[in-house]
Amino acid sequence: MKHFDDFSRPLEYISPMDKHLRTVIRKWADEEVLPFRRRFDEDWKEHKLIEPAFDKLMGNKGLGLQKALFPEELGGWGLGHSDSTFMTSYALSEEVGRADTGMAVAFLVTLWPLTTILIEPHVNWRLAKEFAPMFCNSDCAVFSAxxxxxxxxxxxxxxxxxxxxxxxxxxxxxxxxxxxxxxxxxxxxxxxxxxxxxxxxxxxxxxxxxxxxxxxxxxxxxxxxxxxxxxxxxxxxxxxxxxxxxxxxxxxxxxxxxxxPVLDAQTFVEVIPWGQVASCGFLTGAMLNLYERLYEFVSTRTYCNRTLKENDAVAGVIGRIAGDIDICRILGHEAARIGDRRNMPFGNELGSEETIAKIRNIKDFISDKSVEIFGRAMDVLGAYGPDREWDIEKHWRDVKIIQLWMGGKQLCQMEAARYFFNCKTL
Ligand SMILES: Cc1cc2nc3c(=O)[nH]c(=O)nc-3n(C[C@H](O)[C@H](O)[C@H](O)COP(=O)(O)OP(=O)(O)OC[C@H]3O[C@@H](n4cnc5c(N)ncnc54)[C@H](O)[C@@H]3O)c2cc1C
Structure with missing residues (x-):
């Protein structure tokens, strides 16, 4: 089997922290999430199973990721002044999303409002000092919204x-x-x-x-x-x-x-690309997991005495699925690259109409592809598609939600139209 990391990534501009972070999160996912994931649906109200996994991801008794954006002087990791904050957030979103996109959004949204006060050049030191102990000194997961x-x-x-x-x-x-x-x-x-x-x-x-x-x-x-x-x-x-x-x-x-005045509105505009880039990461993470599960299915089930993947009709579908995942992963990284100012190809600010339109556009595209790919994978699995044992239906339900949040599809389309067609009333 190929590794899911064989899906394309722009290796020349991923974050230096990428490899290390992905390694530790994969270990966390294997130990704390994947063995229990199928029972998460029933835990939606209590979070008895889900909470310990969050503590190990976010709190000091685990990986401590909830303090990532805070400056080092206040006990954080200083990710707020990194040149690759977006690219690192993308890697985090993808890795946690591969395990569970619901966990990924709960974790990344904790950092989301904090981006307005912890990311250079808009660091509010007084508020950073005020809230650092809440996030940096806790063994358990601490969330924000x-x-x-x-x-x-x-x-x-x-x-x-x-x-x-x-x-x-x-x-x-x-x-x-x-x-x-x-x-x-x-x-x-x-x-x-x-x-x-x-x-x-x-x-x-x-x-x-x-x-x-x-x-x-x-x-x-x-x-x-x-x-x-x-x-x-x-x-x-x-x-x-x-x-x-x-x-x-x-x-x-x-x-x-x-x-x-004004700077609050500006940081709010900048918050949108953060949410969209993270959404792209959740989606490609789910797609990487789809590949893992689908590979197993088409390599073990047979039709006409041959494994499913060796049949033309199935190969046509799974080849297209893999190709789409490959392209979506490149696009997701491109959205993160647009976000990282050091790599800003347009010379624009994060909150510019162009940046907003292009990042929203990528998110909308990956969302649609993701919904389509999971639908096609369900077709390949047939009766096993809705079988929870294969995990595809879980992501199938989740990626649809990602497609619809943050202003829905229409706002993505309106903002693309506004930028590319100079629309004035959308
Ligand atoms: C799992 C989940 C997590 C969420 N997390 C958060 C969160 O952390 N914080 C938060 O604040 N919200 C959150 N939301 C809410 C989500 O972002 C909103 O539902 C979304 O922005 C759409 O807003 P709305 O539901 O009020 O729909 P509306 O804004 O009322 O839109 C209704 C419909 O009109 C369409 N529409 C909107 N604008 C236009 C337009 N210009 N032209 C044509 N059609 C248009 C929309 O796409 C939608 O289909 C979450 C939602 C979900 C499902």
Whole structure:
């Protein structure tokens, strides 16, 4: 059997940490996830099986990955000032995604709101010092969430280029030296009581599209006035809990705002490529695992006295599947490369219309391919496709979810149209 690492990667620009990180995460996946993964679906509410695996991935008694972005001086790994932060995040997303994309999103979303205050050139040292002990001194997994989506629509909130945050209904009012936050959020990864910290996109002036009024404010989840619902029961991704969150006259210090007028909006725009690149990694990770399982299936089952893979009709399908995985993996790395500023081929900022459009476009493309490939693999497996024993149906349910989140397909298409066709109203 070929190794799944034989699928193409641009070896000349992967991160120097890539090999080491992938080795330790594969070991973690083999020991802590793969033997139990099939029982994760039933554990969606309790996380009795899932939690210990998170502790070993994220907490100090394991790999300690939750502190990766914090500066070394504060006990972290300093990934926030690396030249290959995106490429490293991509490798992490792919490796954890190969094991379980639900775990991958819960882990990477913990770093997500922190990118707004820990990545150079936008490091907020006061907040970094404030939150470092929470993440760097814990043996167990500590989660955070980025609470963007609201009942009236998440895509519009992410569409800051056109709407400038004017549909946000979560408000922040300055009262002396405190922000007072009111609002209702839906869906954030790591809600339903999982997180210790929320990054809350909100507005300081209801209905305003002035970027001065867009704010990201950090809220420890034990603050008075924060409440959360029960986890939603989803098609898959049991390791990620999602629910409603309500903020009712929630008070936090005024300096818990990420930066201030304009820069909050800018870091929010920059947060989008992080989510899209990580999504690409989750998807290619799941596809690598598909290859492993599919290889075993077509090499052991027979038709006309020959292994399945030696039949023309099957070979045509699995050859195309492998070819698509190869191309998607190259594209996923390209999205990460666009993100890493040292390699920025366009000379643009991370939040530019071009960067946003191109990275969203790659994510949309890989999502579609992934949904298609898993569908085709199900066809090859026939009755074994829906059999949990083969793990394909698990990823099949999960990759569909990845295709739909972060503004859905349409926002990806709108942003590509806006950039390539100079559309003004999308
Ligand atoms: C597993 C999971 C994890 C998630 N994690 C998070 C998280 O961490 N944080 C968070 O804030 N949210 C999270 N979400 C929510 C997700 O990002 C939103 O569901 C998504 O952004 C779409 O928002 P919406 O559901 O409000 O749909 P809406 O914005 O109401 O969109 C409804 C429909 O309209 C389409 N649409 C949107 N814009 C346009 C347009 N311009 N033209 C045409 N059609 C359009 C959409 O694609 C969609 O099909 C998560 C969702 C899931 C399923």
């Amino acid at each position: 980025l609470t963007m989506t609201e009942p009236q629509g998440g895509a519009d909130i992410e569409n800051i280029g056109l709407l400038g945050g004017k549909t946000l209904r979560t408000t922040a009012r300055l009262d002396g030296d405190e922000w007072v936050i009111n609002g209702h959020k839906l869906w954030p990864t790591n809600s339903a009581g999982v997180s210790k910290l929320f990054g809350v996109p909100c507005t300081t002036k209801l209905g305003s599209s002035d970027l001065d009024d867009f704010a990201i404010i950090f809220v420890p989840t034990d603050t008075k006035g924060v409440s959360e619902g029960n986890p939603y029961e989803k098609a898959g991704m049991a390791a990620d809990k999602n629910s409603d969150i309500w903020f009712e006259d929630v008070r936090v210090p005024s300096w818990y705002r990420a930066h201030g």
